[in-house]
Structure formats: structure tokens, C-alpha cells
Amino acid sequence: MPSVELSSGSIDYQDTGGQGPVLVFGHGLPMNETQWRKVVPLLKGYRCVLPTLPLGGHRRPMKPDADLSQRGLALLLGEFIERLGVDDVTLVLNDWGGGQFLVSEGRAQRIARLVLVACEAFDNFPPGPARALTAVCGIPGGVRLLTWLMRVPAFRRNRNGYGGMSLRGIPDEILDDWFAPATRSRAIRRDFAKFATSAPDRETLLAWSERLRDFDRPVLVVWAAQDRMMPPEHGPRLAGLYPQGRLVEIADSATLVPEDQPERLAEALIGFLAETGAQPARHAG
Template sequence: MPFVELEAGPLAYEDTGGDGPVIVLCHGVPMDHRVWRKVVPLLPGMRIIAPTLPLGGHRLPMRPGADLSQRGVAGILGDFLDALDLDDVTLVLNDWGGGQFLINDGRTDRIGGLVLVACEAFDNFPPGPAKIMNIAGRIPGGFSLLLRLMGLRVFRQMKRGYGGMSVVGLSDELIIDWFRPAMADRRIRRDFIAFATGNPSRAELLRLSQQWRSFTKPVLIVWAAEDRLMPAVHGPRLEALYPDSRLEVIEDAATLVAEDRPELLAELIADFASANVRFPGRPRAQPDVAPARRPRR
């Protein structure tokens, strides 16, 4: 897997290449690019780039002292787009919603449109069940204990945790592999703790979220009807917040929509990216208005 050296450290990524619209797929905690493994083959002709962000599942440790707070990781994502010299990117966020902080930092020049797929928003950083990571990271030895608990299948597959992030169910082997880097490498564990304890206060999160309305480019909001982590009301709230936005609610899907409904999600992303890519002298296409709720076919 190729990687790029950033100021914060090395960042690995997958890149399908190609001349089509550029789509950057971002993952949650402590996942990696494989959360999109069912979707990427369904996007032929697009240039798909999937970085493995330093959210605990990465295998290349960041430099000591790197800012791995919520806004710090958003900055790393912005540096990644700069390093690859990407333009008119369709930026897709799922689970982790911190990429929206690029708006607060005035770093959206390379972004042509946002796709927010069942992700953190407003004051939901981190979502309720994930707050245990924040608490464990602040207690000496607490995070190591949490990682040891993840070695127990009954803990890994709890419905209020990773077991509830997908309707069809996450592979136990995949969850283990996502946590393995932090279990095996104290430097990755250091990075993971830095992120887990680096969320702004609730008041600050709400203040920052109000600035997102300044992003006037197209935004597609894809919310999951069976989501246990992202409040159902946040989908409509985001639609009302972003000036040029559209909401799709997907049935039979939880947080990891790419796991549960890959065909439908790929269709939505492809249509959105194709409609919003800009070509010299060609006006931006206007997508058809889709129904508010998309049932399983």
C-alpha cells in the first residue's frame, strides 16, 4: 500500500487511479480503508482514494507530538488532499464526522462536494457508546484494559458497540484486525489515545457546527434507519444546516451503510459525484430530487 509523508507522519492509502471524478472515502474508529471494500468495485470509472487515517487502526505511527485531536485529524486529511494535489474532490465521511472541521479551518478549496454517511455531527463527538474510549484514555492503564476486553467476542459484538454498527453483522476477524495495531504497538496505542481524548467540549462542538452553514457547495446526507450511534434527528438537522443539501434515509442499514447496502450507497455516491464534477465551460448538473426514504429493492 502506498503512503505519503505529511507533517504529522506517514499516511497510507489506496488509490484506484483513473480519470473519472475523484472520490475520497474516509472511515471511522479504529477502522481502515477496508470498510469500503464492498463499495469500491461498484464505482468503475471513478478515481477512488481511501486513506487510512490515524484513528487507531493505522499501522504507520504518527510522529510524537502530532495533533491527533478531532480538528488535528481533520487537518491531516486536509494535508493529505494537498499532498496528492487533489481538486474537486467528493469527500465521503462515514462514522467519523470530523472531516467537517475542514470548513471551520477554511480548507475546503479542494472539495467539490460532501457526502455525509451516518456520521458524527453537532455535539455527537464521540457517539454515546464510544465515550468509553474517551474515559478509558484518561485513566492510567484504562485504555490497555479496554483493548484486552476487545479480545472477548462477547464484548466485541455487543449491540451497543461494534456489533450494532451493521445490520448484516461485522466479521469478527475484521474487528480484531482493526484493533490489532493498537494492541501490538504502543506507538499506535499512543496515537489512538490522543484521538480518543481529543474531542472538543460540547459547547465548542455546537459552536463549530454552526459555522458549517458557510459551506455552500453540494452536500448529500445519507442516514441509516437502523443506526444506534448517530441520532435520527441529525440527518434532517444537517439538511437544514447546509444551504445546498439533500437527505436520503436508507432502510435496513446501520452506521456502516457500506456494509449493509453497498449497491445503493455506491449508486448514490456515483450519481452525486458525477453531477457535481466540474468541467471547463460546462454548468454544474442538477440531480433529480430523490425520495426521502429508499427501501430495499
């Protein structure tokens, strides 16, 4: 897997390559690029870039002084895009919504459009049902305790945690992969805790959200009908916040739409890209 050295440390990423429009995918806590494993193969003619962000599922720790706050992660994502040297990027987020703060921070010059899939927004950082888990991460040894609890089937499948993020259920081997780095490495657990406990207060989050009105490029908001993590009213509210926002609702899905409804998500994404000037590359034969 290739990597790029950034100010906070080394970021691994997958890149399908090709001459098509560039899509950069974000992921949730403590997930990695496999969150999109069902969707990327459906996006023929697009260059899909999937960084493994330091949200706890990353395989190499960041520098000890790395800023892994919500704002810091957004800026790190922007730095990653800059280092790739690509423009006219479509940024696709699911679960973690902090990538939107590139707009709030005035660092979205390379972003041509946003796709926000059942993600954190407004003051829902972290999502209500997950706040008990993030509180655990704030106590000494808390992340280690969480990785241990994730081995217990009843905890792993709890609907107020990861068991509530997918109607189909996240396969055990995928969850094991997401939690493996924090299970093995104390430094990764440090990074995990730094990010998990980084959400600012409600007033700050809402002030940052107001700045999103400045993003005058196309935005697709995809909301899940059976989502327990992201409030149902946030979908239309988020689409209305952006001047060029549009909303698609997907039934029979929880937060992880790429897990529950990858075909419908890919269809909505391809249609949005084509309508906003990002046609897929065509290959001879």
C-alpha cells in the same frame, strides 16, 4: 501500499487510479480503508483514494507531538489532499464526522462536494453509546484493556459498541485487522488514546457546526434508519444546515452503511455525483 509523508507522520493510502473524478474516503475509530471494501468496486469510472488516518487502526505511528485532536485530524486530512495535488474532490465520510471541520477551519478549497454517511455531527462527538469506550481510553492502559476486551465475543458483539454498528455484523477478520495495530504497538495505542479523548466541549462543537453553513457546494447526507450511534434527527438537521444539502435515508442499516447496504449506498453516491457534475470516466471497449 503507497504512503505520503505529512507534518505529523507518514500516511498509508490506497488509490484505484484512473482519470475519473477523485473521491477521498474517511473512516472511523480504529478502522482503516477496509471499511469501504464493499463500496469501492461498485464505483466504476471514479478514482477512489482511501487514506488510513491515524485513528488507531493505522499501521505506522505518528510523531510523538502530532496533533491528533478532532481539529488536528481534519487539518491532516486536508494536508493529505493537498499533497495528492488533486482538486474538485468529493470527500466521503462515515462514522467519523470530523472531516467536516475542514470547512470550519477554512481549508475546504479543494473540496467540491461532501458525502456524509451516518457520521458524527453537531455535539455528537463521540456518539453517546460509545462514550464509555472512549472514557476507558483516557485512563493509563485503557487502550490496551480495550484491545484485550475486543477478544471476548460478548464484548465484541455488544450493541453499545462495535456490535451495534452493523446489522449484518462486522466480520471477525475485519475487526481483528482494525485492532491489530493497537494490539501490537504501544505508540499506536498512544495515538489511539490521543484521538479518542480529543473531542472538545459541546459549545465548541456547536460553534464549529455553525460555520458549516459557509460551505455552498453540494452535500449529500445519507442516514441509516436503524442507527444506534447517530441520532435520527441529525440526518435532516445536517442536510438543512448546508445550503445545498440533500438527504437520503437508507433502511435496514446501522452506522456502517458501507457494511450493511453497500449497493444502495453506491447507487445514492453515483446518482449524486452525476447530478452535481462528476460523471464517471468512460473507457473504450
